[in-house]
Amino acid sequence: ETGVTQTPRHLVMGMTNKKSLKCEQHLGHNAMYWYKQSAKKPLELMFVYNFKEQTENNSVPSRFSPECPNSSHLFLHLHTLQPEDSALYLCASSQDIARVEGADTQYFGPGTRLTVL
C-alpha cells in the first residue's frame, strides 16, 4: 500500500540551492500536511492544507514555501536553507481536518531525509 508517496527520499543541498519536495496521496483525501522531524525532538507540524487552501502555518520561516495545486499533490519549496534545517520532512493526508468519525486520521508518507551542507 503506497497511499502517500514522497520524492525524493534523500536530498543533500547547499545553503544557496533551491530544491522542492513532492508529496502525492492516492487516498482521495482533502487535507494534506507537512511535518518536520528532527533528531530527539517531537514531530513539528509546519503547514496544513484543506481543499487546497492553507489553513495552518505554524510560524515556519519563509525559506520554506508550500504549494498545493490540487488535493492530491503537495510541494515544499526550499531556498537558502540553514544546516539546522536538516531533518526528516514528512507529508501526511487525511480525509478531512475535522475530528468527526475518524475523518482526521492522518496517513503519513515515508519522508524525505534532507541534509543541508
Added chain:
Amino acid sequence: TQLLEQSPQFLSIQEGENLTVYCNSSSVFSSLQWYRQEPGEGPVLLVTVVTGGEVKKLKRLTFQFGDARKDSSLHITAAQPGDTGLYLCAVSDSWGKLQFGAGTQVVVTP
C-alpha cells in the same frame, strides 16, 4: 516544556520480554493516539483511545488511557524483533492539528 512527555526515551530488550512505555501530560485530552514509526518510514496509527480508563488491545499490544485522561501507557507482551520502532503518542485539537511527544525508541533483539 513539551505538552506530552514520553518515557523512557530509549528501551532495549530481548525477544520475549515485556515492556511498558508512558505518555504523560498535565493537560486533559478528549482522545490520544499512539503511532509506531519504523526506520525509513512515516508514523503509522496504532490506536486511538477516547474514554478515561479505557483499555484497548491490539494483538500483544495493550493501550490504556488514564482515568483523568491526562496520560496513557502502551504495554507490549512477549516483544518480537518486529516490534522495534519509535513509539509516538499524539493528541489533536478539533481541527486536526496533531501534537506529538518526542517518542520512545524501542529495540527488540533476537
